[in-house]
Amino acid sequence: MSSTWKPFTITSFPTVPLTTTFTPPPLCSGVYLPQDRNVLMMDHEASCLPSGFKSQESSFFSPGIDCPQGYWSACHDTTGVASITTVTCCPFRGDISLACVTPSTLGGRWASLFCTWIAPGGNGTTVSYTGSSAADKTSTLPSAMTSPDGINAFGVRIVFQSTDTPSSTPPPSSLSSSSLTNTGSGTTTSTTTTAGALAAGTLVEASSSGLSTGATAAIAVVIPVVIIAGLVGLFLLWRRRRRQQGVDGLGANAPLAQGPPGNKYYYANEAKWQQPLAPQELPVEQSGMRAELPSVQNSYEMPVGSPRGPSSA
Structure with missing residues (x-):
């Protein structure tokens, strides 16, 4: 005869407090294969769990405001009474x-x-576990695992209401952290919730403080580039001003070059004979502006009827 599972509705809880962070002993840090269950487990021993733990579905720590060390708040709900939040803390290694x-x-x-973890598909992964033989000898062995193989745990289940978490103090760190899960195809982030957010029934994403590695690297690259660009800009501005000063020195206010003294011109093949010729350019100091004159002298003819000199006999 098959039975139908019905959701467990929580309306009241016995007082089994878990108000401080429980730290399991070092021997609880691995994966184990207990003989009584023959499934890979984490924290299967009673010493690895808080005092007063019971594995029944109806068993909760109340009030419980902090997951044990090495656990994270894997899920929560407010079924039954909206003001009461139940949290299942699952281990991670x-x-x-x-x-x-x-x-x-x-x-x-x-x-x-x-609580459970399912191995990735494909090539899977290898997990080391500690097992006990019939002779009560303990050894650590590798186990090749692929989906649907997995690792299991009881989980620590806690319950609290808003009055159990003082508003003047921050929520427990174990209820506001995020963990990484290797899925074989990549790494995914499982986001947890803070105790205050659980009481309000909202899901908030955990965030880390400070600059990320990418932001720090970007700042380290951008600052030298900005400094170099500024120095190049200053150099170009300085060179432009130097060039502009050079052009201004040859402007209209610059003194004109002085030519040789005098206004006489000489033929090269008549060194001993000189004749003043009309200058080809009017001096600036006389006219105020430069002007060109004709380059040849005008020729004039004597009248035809002019008397001629005495003829020789």
């Missing part, structure tokens, strides 16, 4: 982050394991 499992899919040896 390196680049493997476990996420929430729909309770209706759990059964058999996976019952009460509310």
Whole structure:
């Protein structure tokens, strides 16, 4: 006879507080293969979980305002009472982050394991785990995993309401962090929510403070370029002004070049004979402007009827 799973509605909780950050011992940092379940798990021992933990679906830490160290807030809901928020904290190890499992899919040896991670498809990945043999010998072995192989965990389930988180203090860090999950085809970011946002029933994206590596590199590149461009601009302006000063020195106010003294011209083949010739250019100091005169002298003829000198006998 098959049974139908029904959602668990929360209306009230026993007082099992988890108001400080629980830190698991160092031996809980790996992946294990417990003999009683024969599935790969994280934090399967009671010592790896907060005091008072129970694996039943109806078991919660209340009030719980902080996930344990090495856990992140994988999912939350306000089913039942809107002012009360339930959070399932799932563990992560390196680049493997476990996420929430729909309770209706759990059964058999996976019952009460509310967190899981599914290996990537294709070539999959290799995960090292610690197992115990029949002789109670512990060894660490590699395991080649591909989808739908996975790793499971109980998860730590907490519940709180807005009055459990003082508004004067920031929300717990473990409820406002983001983790990375290796999916085989790339790395995806799982965004978590802050305790204040969970109480309000809204999802907010976690953000990091300070400049990113890309922004720092961009600043390091842009600043030298701006400085070099400024120096080049100053050099071009200085050269332009120098050229402009040189042109102004040859303007209308510049003194005219002085020619040789006198206004007499000489024929080159008559060194001892000189004749004043009409100047080809009028001096500037006389006319105020330069002007050209004809380059040849005018010729004149004597009248035809003019008396001629005495003729020789």
